[in-house]
Amino acid sequence: MRMKRPAFALIAPVLTVLTCLFLIVPIGMSILAGVTENYFVGVRSGLTLRWVGEVWGLYRETIFLSLQVALATLAVTLVVGVPLGYVLARSDSRWVRALEEALVLPVAMPGLATGLALVLAFGTFRDFRASWVFILVGHVLFTLPFMARSVAAVLSSINLPVLEEAAASLGAGFVQRFFTIVVPNAKGGVLAGALMVVTLSMGEFNITWMLHTPLTKTLPVGLADSYASMRLEIGSAYTLVFLLMIVPLLIAMQWLAARGTRTLPSKRG
């Protein structure tokens, strides 16, 4: 018994260190491989930005398209999702709860299925199918619940009805109340939701792979392409570019979360 205790006490720290290494080491390897002259030879072959340059030459369109789709997704989720978040926070009716459940379906269902459904339904609308807006549709479906819930969570924590009644008694109409009371009070939730939406959109692959065309490739679609057909260094350099775009967003999100606004972890794979 006394022999076993120290061994038992070691399990948790050892497993924690191993888990951290498992999650972090491959990221470090990927970064290193992206700036190494020849990964097979190793770091002694020299460090270079040549591969990053090649990624820029081969794939920069995907970077621009991903930014474009992410910003457009953000715009749509702001216009549609913030009002929706307000409704979710303000109403307890059965219909609103049902709507809330329904809107999570595109997140709960595998992205491949959502993508397939969109392709089979709209594939014959040639211009729509071929445009980047088709990808935007998929991203909006996937991110809308995150914006709405983030806003609803913040609005539920304050006494919104009282504030609204006070404003109404002073003669403020619905639209005026929305922009002068609801939106300012929801700021924290909107910001957290916005970071979440942009991060999810930039990393979305499962739906996007079904929706993309050779002329509408997003960054993750390009990544899959480079992993399959380019040398390891280029795939790594491309991954490095992706990390440089996404990590600042993640840090901002955690900084915000540390200040008291909770954001939800996402579903991926």
Next chain:
Amino acid sequence: MRASRLLFLTALPALVIFIAFWLLPVSRLVLVGASGKEGLAAYLSVVTNDIYRASLVNTVPLSAAAALVSVGVAAVVGVYLQRREFRGKRVVVSLLTFPLAFPGVVVGFLVILLAGRQGLIGQVSEQLGMEKVVFAYSLAGLFLGYLYFSIPRCVLTLMAAAEKLDPALEEAARSLGASPWRVVIDVIVPALGPALVASAAICFATGMGAFGTAFTLASKINVLPITIYSEFTNYANFAAAASLSLVLGVLTWLILMAARSLSGQGSAAA
């Protein structure tokens, strides 16, 4: 009445987007799924068709095993991190959650860097004088990838659950002579129960639909997302692709719903 109409109008744009771009396409998917020569029986093909059943038999145990191992590891790590204070803890916790934002294809690539032909595990095993270990493109590689995206999904949930554990209960059990294992099994695990169930369900559901990771790694292994994708692109078998993806969708949704009612938590589908 007026107030509720205003609320309806406020939610209307979201409702329209949902109906036009999700409900209608998915309803159509239901019809396409039954449009093959087997008709409605296509929805049973995941068990009646040998190839699809084999795919299901690969996918379910793989996702289940990955979910169980991930939750087990994340529980130990979560409880440990919750109770220990050390410098840089916040940075460590942040790093642990970064992989949440990686697309599945990136996770697949990281597994290649670990266990592929030029991977770390291969190099280390070679230097130790063993045969070069390469398993990225096998079921084991896929399993490693599933762990990679599942563990971060559980750690934060379990850290939050561990915060609510009452150390006095463990102390009481110990003072009554319980061994460390008994404390874990009789005190800690039951208290973490709802969080364990919810986390496992999310990991299982994510694993079942994990297209990106499998796409990068599993050129040879049939898991359901890959089977669906190749029915669609390689064989233009729209009915099979539609029916299989609906079966997969309903399955993952049911798992998430069941876990939610068991664990009494908010939406598990995040």
